[in-house]
Amino acid sequence: MDGRLAVESHVPALELSNVSFAYPSAPGDVSSPVLEGVSARIPQGEFCLVVGANGAGKTTLLRLCKPEVAPAGSLTGEIRIMGRRACDLDVADSARSVGYVGQGDDGRIVCDTVWQELAFCLENLGMDQAEMRRRVAEVSYRLGLEQLFRRRTSELSGGQAQMVALAAALVAEPRMLLLDEPTSMLDPIARADFAHALFKLNRELGMTVVVATHEPWALAPYATSCLRIEGRSVQTVPLEELSAPPELALGRAVTTSPAANDAAVTLSEAWQRYGVQEPWVLRDCSYRARHGEVVAIVGGNGSGKSTLLHVLAGVQRIRRGRIERPDEASQALLPQHPEALLACDSVLDELMEWSSGQAYGEPEARAMAERLGLGDVLGRDPFDLSHGQRQLLVLGKVALARPRLLLADEPTLGLDALARQRVAELLLELSEAGSAVVMATHDLGFVRSLATTTSMLFDGGIACTMPTHEFFERNVLYG
Ligand SMILES: Nc1ncnc2c1ncn2[C@@H]1O[C@H](COP(=O)(O)OP(=O)(O)OP(=O)(O)O)[C@@H](O)[C@H]1O
Ligand SMILES: [Mg+2]
Structure with missing residues (x-):
């Protein structure tokens, strides 16, 4: 590789001409096309948002534009990247033309440490050491990753991993970046920083940026155009039409904290860290959740929310302190990456x-699928669902088991407005039936509408627990 790829300015960064695509059909499943006769043109230097409901085809579209991750299936029409047919790009051309960051956990991080992750793609391209060091240093500096540089990738929080994945895509100095739901795991402050970092890459370096997102309003101030995928085709949407989703309509009041209810889990003065040399993640942390309510834990990226949930679930043992888990036999942990709970075909x-162990049968399972909008994909392999569909599936699976304690890590991650509404109804119903629902989330709109109390995790402990409305009234910066 020798410097940036030169492309004449009139050549579009991305051009789709009459593109149709269908995944191979599964046995017993009639596969219909995801995209049909799609034509679109993204000039160089654009900052383009791609929106659409869960399962609309955003991820499919983005992956078709990056040869190494293009899905298998039947493709017709033509995709051109920087003027060249996508299918003609070799590995080096592809790296210089398109940087791609996938959704969720999709093969995002492959190396043990952050610095190895950043060097990985350049090593594969056979770049010399000095140039490699310069690029890795420059990108780390630009994105403020110095603090994370020597960390193990397995120990990054979800949001930190998202930043590292972006950095790893940038080191090859691609002309265009394709990002699939890059902000979904970021806290509100980190999200603003991330948006600004993209803005600078776009405006200062002229990099074309294409972002598939369910939160277009967060990026709209920086975007220059927007495409919506709907009904297998793609339309242009004026940026002014992108607004935050309406407040959740729950149809009934969420009752405030029934403090008299019995505790579902109690953590007292707990200390937790990932190794004797590592800093404490939880320090003297106390927390209690009660039956019959939905409560929220908020806090910055890396503040320890997922660790706290794992501790409450008994998946991680605390080093010091006490924990009482009366619901041990009837609890569920919904992890940040729902794939971990998927085991069937x-x-x-x-x-x-x-x-078998629970009081439900196939009619209830089918009813749950209908309710979550999964009625048409009952025969499909869960790994062939879109991310949002998979998140809904895992929630449905957990809700059917009616756990007395549900610990949910980012339950609305990557969900569209309708799916968010469905999840809210489901969690509320569980709590009304007497379960305790504890969610760790950055989705503050969701917290506002659903949680009776909100706790903020900071410096390893619960900095405050308050009725939700009071929490948002007092916290001018957080919300
Ligand atoms: N490997 C696959 N095999 C079969 N069908 C698939 C596969 N991957 C995705 N699909 C289907 O293709 C359609 C589009 O999926 P895609 O992942 O592109 O949607 P998306 O817009 O990215 O959704 P989300 O917002 O949930 O991420 C969905 O109906 C999905 O179920
Ligand atoms: Mg997707």
């Missing part, structure tokens, strides 16, 4: 997996 089998 079809959506229906997945929903039925815990039926």
